[in-house]
Amino acid sequence: MATQRVPQATAERLPLYYRSLQRLVDNGKTRISSSDFGKIVQIDSTTIRKDFSYFGALGRKGYGYNTQHLLEFLRKTLYQDELSKVILIGVGHLGTALLNHNFERNNNTRIVRAYDINPEKAGKEIGGTKIHLMDELAKTDNSDITAAILTVPAERAQEAAEQAMASGIRGFLNFSPVRLTLPPDVYVRHVDMTVELQALIYFLNHSMEEKQNK
Amino acid sequence: MATQRVPQATAERLPLYYRSLQRLVDNGKTRISSSDFGKIVQIDSTTIRKDFSYFGALGRKGYGYNTQHLLEFLRKTLYQDELSKVILIGVGHLGTALLNHNFERNNNTRIVRAYDINPEKAGKEIGGTKIHLMDELAKTDNSDITAAILTVPAERAQEAAEQAMASGIRGFLNFSPVRLTLPPDVYVRHVDMTVELQALIYFLNHSMEEKQNK
DNA sequence: CATCAATTGTTCCTATTTTCACAATCTTTG
DNA sequence: CAAAGATTGTGAAAATAGGAACAATTGATG
Known part of the structure; x- marks a missing residue:
């Protein structure tokens, strides 16, 4: 396997590809070209082909990609053929929503336990x-x-992360806006709606200003 | 104002800077160097200085940045000195959590109305x-x-977005995994926990594999 | 089964983002 | 108030990401 190092940007697109392919397969589509797929996920077709090429030749020239085959490949690459167990720390409004949702059907991830500081919730x-x-x-x-x-x-994110680490956990999905200070072998990703909304507001206002200057 | 075009990557970091500065000011810190700030937000100090430099000289050599001054600058740049009204479409688990949360205190964004297809919720x-x-x-x-x-x-995201557009809305924070097809003057940002979690799992597993190969 | 149309995989080029390195200059201190 | 120390702002280099172009090759068609 001449699998080159996969660029970070590529890796971050794989879950989107996986999700979108799931939908295609569910709808009975058996083949798709990179350009049609590009329209669906709104990514340039060249980028898609290059992304896939890091993993070898997944498509067929003159034909495109077999959706079922591609889906299975992505499932393995994203470790979605085995169940990933996660825990949730902090059962507030958002935590409650995530527990109720608990990663929909065809996604092989489950929240198996939750933790909260409040004895009434425990x-x-x-x-x-x-x-x-x-x-x-x-x-x-x-x-x-x-x-x-x-x-x-x-205020409690760092402390909570450290307790989780002590129990052996090495990955975090951090919904709080603080950056955690953790050892280098621990991986953290951030989700922050406030930040996203502010970025949205910034771009909205600035694209308007640009238009006025023309 | 020799304000160059601000790179997208820079603009996307501004909300994080804003949040982190808020916390510093709340804690009574009056000055900070780019390298100390870099440790807090976990971004290289050079990147921080260059980010700020697109907006002119905000710091003082040999001193660093005045937190209050910088905070005020960012507040204006991010339009946080005026209230931004947003609406929410879809009052499920997640929507409910966002309504209860409604963008904490010192953030000048408010959800003013919500919409749902279910007559019982209306x-x-x-x-x-x-x-x-x-x-x-x-x-x-x-x-x-x-x-x-x-x-x-x-399944309902595209339809909902179109109805919102018809009422005059030009910006979307899309929590659904589908890519919306909208006119070019409409701006969309995505938040997708499933995608983030899958990316996290991918990176966790792959950093382990890399270590094994050494 | 020869021709035409479609589409990938990949090379090369361009744009964007990050990092290095350091002169300029401000602050602090004795 | 001079010297030492700190820290910014930035030009140039390096790294990463994105896109155009096209040869190679497969599938479809008559």
Whole structure:
């Protein structure tokens, strides 16, 4: 396998490709060209072909890509053929929503436990997931857990992450706006709606200004 | 004002800078160097200085940046000195969480109305925000609304966006995984937890493999 | 089964983003 | 108030990402 190093930008697009392909296969589509697929995911067809090419020749010239085949390839590449267990820390409004949602059907990820600092919430269940008291976290063996979803207030994010690390967790999806200080072998990704909305507002206003200057 | 064009990557970092500075000012810090700030936001200090430099000289050599001054500058640049009104479409689990949260205190963005297709939800209030029936959306004049938050199922996202557009909305924060087909003067940003989690899982597994090969 | 149309995989080029390196200049201190 | 130390702003280099162009090759067609 002459699998070159896959660029970060490519890797970050794979989940979108996977999702969109799932939908195509569900709708009975058996083949797709990079340019048709590009229209769906709104990415240039050259970029798509190059992305796939890092993994070898997945398509056929003059034909395009077999959706089923491509989907299976992506499923393996994204480790979606095995169940990924995650825990959730912080059962506030957002945490509750994620528990109720718990990563829809054809996605092989499950929140298996939740933790909260509030004793009133501990012991209860939301969406079939049991809530434990925060103190139990560090005592649990979580070495089979892929990642922790952090939906705690900003002030408590660092502390919560450290407790999760102590239990063996090496990946975080951080919904709080603070940047966590963690060892280099720990991987963190951020989701921040406030930041996204502010960026949106910035671009909206600035594209308007540009137009006025023309 | 020799304000060059601000690179997209820079613009996308501004909200993070703004948030982090808010926290510094709240804690009484009056000055900060680019390298100390870089540690907080986990961005190289050179990148920070260059980001700020697109807006002119905001710092003082040998001193660093005045946090209060910088915060005020960013507030204006991000249009946070005026209230941005947004609407929310789709009052499911996630939509409900966002309504209850409604963009914390020192953030000048408010969800002013919500819409849902379900007649049972219409008329009710969540977090002080009234829910309207979806049909009313296209009939409302929303030209004073900056953006719409889309928290509807994937199948309904395109349709919902079009109705919002008909009422005058030009910006979207799309929580559904589908890419919207909209005119070029409409701006869309995506937030997708499933995608983020899959990317996280990918990077976790692949950094492990890399280490094994050494 | 020869021709035409379609479409990939890939090379080369361009644009964007990040990082390095350092002169300029401000602050602090004795 | 002079010297030492700190830190910015920026030009140039390096790294990363995106896109145009096209040969190679496959599928479809009569």
